[in-house]
Amino acid sequence: MLIRRPPDISPSEITPRSAYLRRRDVLAGGLGLAALAMLPTKKAEAAPLAATKSPYSTDEPATRREDATTYNNFYEFGTDKGDPAANAHMLKTSPWSVKIDGLVAKPATYTLEDILKPVTLEERIYRLRCVEGWSMVIPWIGFPLADLLKRVEPLGAARYVAFETLVRPEEMPAQRGLFQPLPWPYLEGLRLDEAMHPLAILATGMYGETLPNQNGAPLRLVVPWKYGFKSIKSIVRISLVEKQPPTTWQSSQESEYGFYSNVNPEVDHPRWSQATERRIGEGSGLFAKRRPTLMFNGYGEHVAQLYSGMDLRANY
Numbered sequence: 001m002l003i004r005r006p007p008d009i010s011p012s013e014i015t016p017r018s019a020y021l022r023r024r025d026v027l028a029g030g031l032g033l034a035a036l037a038m039l040p041t042k043k044a045e046a047a048p049l050a051a052t053k054s055p056y057s058t059d060e061p062a063t064r065r066e067d068a069t070t071y072n073n074f075y076e077f078g079t080d081k082g083d084p085a086a087n088a089h090m091l092k093t094s095p096w097s098v099k100i101d102g103l104v105a106k107p108a109t110y111t112l113e114d115i116l117k118p119v120t121l122e123e124r125i126y127r128l129r130c131v132e133g134w135s136m137v138i139p140w141i142g143f144p145l146a147d148l149l150k151r152v153e154p155l156g157a158a159r160y161v162a163f164e165t166l167v168r169p170e171e172m173p174a175q176r177g178l179f180q181p182l183p184w185p186y187l188e189g190l191r192l193d194e195a196m197h198p199l200a201i202l203a204t205g206m207y208g209e210t211l212p213n214q215n216g217a218p219l220r221l222v223v224p225w226k227y228g229f230k231s232i233k234s235i236v237r238i239s240l241v242e243k244q245p246p247t248t249w250q251s252s253q254e255s256e257y258g259f260y261s262n263v264n265p266e267v268d269h270p271r272w273s274q275a276t277e278r279r280i281g282e283g284s285g286l287f288a289k290r291r292p293t294l295m296f297n298g299y300g301e302h303v304a305q306l307y308s309g310m311d312l313r314a315n316y
Contacts, residue, residue, distance in 0.1 A: 052124050052125070053124065053125050053127075054124045054125065054126045054127075056126065056128070056198070056199055056299070056302065057125070057126065057127045057128075058127055058128065058129060058137065058298075060127075060129070060137045061137065062127060062137050062138065062139050062207075063136040063137050063138060063279075063280050063281055064281055065206075065207045067136070067280045067281050068136050068138050068206070068207075068215070068280070069085060069212050069214060069215060070082060070085040070214075071134075071280055072084040072085065072214050072215065073132060073228065073229065074088065074214055074215075074216070074233055075174055075181050075182050075186070076165070076166075076172035076174050076175055076184070076186065076234075077091075077172060077173060077174060077214065078173065078174050079174070079181050083174075084213075084214035084215075085212075085214045087172075087173055088212070088213035088214040089213060090171045090172075090173075091166075091168070091171050091172065091213045091217070091234070092171060093213065093217045093218040093234075094112075094218070095111065095112075096111070096112040096218050096219070096236075097109050097110060097111050097112065097236070098110050098112070098115060098219065098235055098236055098237065098238060099236065099237045099238070100148075100152050100237075100238045100239070101237070101238075101239050101240075102158070102162070102239035102240040102241050103154060103155040103157050103158035103240040103241060103242065104152040104153055104154055104155060104158070104240050105152065105153035105154075105155060106151070106152045106153055107152070108152075112218055112219060115148060115202075115219070116204065118147075118151070124141075124142065124143065125139055125140070125141055126139070126140040126141070126142060126201055126203075126222070127139045127140075128140060128199075128222065128224040129224055129294075129297050129298055129299075130222070130224060130228050130231070130297075131227060131228060131263050131277055131293065131297050132227055132228030132229065134277060134278045134279070134280050135277045135278070135279050135280065135291075136279070136280050137279075138206055138207075139206060139207055139208070140201065140203040140205070140206050140222055141203065141204060141205030141206060141208070141211075142201040142202050142203035142204055142205070142222065143201060143202060144198045144200065144201055144202075145161075145195050145196075145200045145201060145202050145221065146195070146196040146197070146198060146200070148202060148238075149161070149195060149196060149240075152240075154192065154240050155240070157242045158192055158240040158241065158242065159191065159192055159241070159242050159243070159244075160189055160190065160191055160192060160240070160241050160242070160243065160244055160245055161189060161190050161191075161192055161195040161238060161239070161240055161241075162187065162188075162189045162237075162238070162239040162240075162241055162245035163187065163188045163189065163190075163221060163232045163235055163237070163238055163239075164185045164186070164187055164232075164235070164236055164237035164238075164239075165184075165185050165186035165187075165232055165233060165234050165235065165236065166185070166234045166236045167184045167185045182248055182252060183248065183251070183252070185236075186232060186233075186248050187232075187245065187246055187247050187248045187251075188221070188229075188230055188231075188232040188247050188248065189244065189245040189246075189247050189259065190223065190230075191244075191306075192240070193306055194223070194303075194306055197302075197303060197306065199223075199224060199225065199299060199302055199303065200221070200222070200223050201221075201222045202219055202220070202221060202222075202235075203216070203219075203220050203221075203222045204218060204219060215233070216231075216232075216233025216234050217234065218234070219234070219235050220232065220233040220234065220235060221233075221235065224297055224299060225262060225263060225296040225297045225299040225300075225302075225303045226260070226261045226262055226263060226297075227261045227262075227263060229249055229257070229261070230261050244259060247259060249261075255270060256269060256270050256271070258315065258316035259315070260307075260312075260315050260316060261316070262296060262307070262312065262316075263293060263294070263295065263296055263297040264295060264296075264312055264316065265292065265293035265294070265295060266295075266312075266313075267312065267313055267316050274293055275292065275293055276290040276291060276292055276293055277290065277291055277292075277293045278290055278291075279291060
């Protein structure tokens with residue numbers, strides 16, 4: 001996943017300035033993203049998005065929006081890559097709240113508006129690589145997870161951050177019925193120093209628009225140096241804890257999915273090589289173009305120090 005500079009963004013991908021300024025007014029008035037969703041998305045008269053670019057942005061071309069929003073893993077809506085786009089319209093994202101608890105000085109249930117108010121003027125456009133067997137380059141709109149964690153004041157004993165996704169079977173079809181692909185809720189976690197790194201972001205939008213449901217609306221994690229399943233979607237709970245928290249894929253298939261899940265071309269998945277990747281939009285099937293997978297997804301200069309002295313084969 002990548003951070004995007006305004007000069008790199010085509011006019012068709014930018015929210016009109018009038019809509020963007022109205023968004024500020026809406027948030028300031030406490031109406032939040034429910035009203036934002038009703039703002040016009042007309043793209044003629046496009047003006048630069050009033051957000052700053054991230055210093056971590058890549059110059060690689062962005063994946064087509066259509067590809068990034070229709071080829072997804074979001075198992076709550078189905079296991080086929082097209083299921084989230086087909087089924088996620090049923091998800092109601094307003095009102096939305098996030099419970100923040102555990103080893104923090106200020107535990108509470110925060111509305112999405114509470115979370116966003118202090119950070120709206122600091123939003124950045126992040127154009128980041130993401131890898132999950134395939135890869136994409138996505139211009140996210142978001143802010144560092146650390147900004148939120150600092151507000152709730154982690155206690156000295158906190159060592160990890162645990163995340164939890166929504167459980168709402170009436171809106172998420174794969175959460176109901178006898179045969180479900182995973183145990184719910186979907187769980188993920190980071191070490192606290194990973195979570196405090198400025199490249200770990202909470203995203204609220206992409207391609208200059210509100211985050212689509214199938215991509216994790218209204219609030220998702222983006223950890224670009226790890227495989228995509230670590231970037232948990234539709235977050236409803238964040239807990240700071242002392243011990244390493246359980247995560248869904250590690251609990252389900254520990255031999256295949258470790259807690260860290262850093263992008264590492266030298267450690268194969270038990271059923272396939274991770275030495276190369278396929279960039280979405282560069283062909284498909286047997287003749288799809290492959291490219292070498294980069295250590296830490298190319299962000300090693302920023303995050304490698306987090307794992308100094310660790311055996312990354314044992315801590316996969």
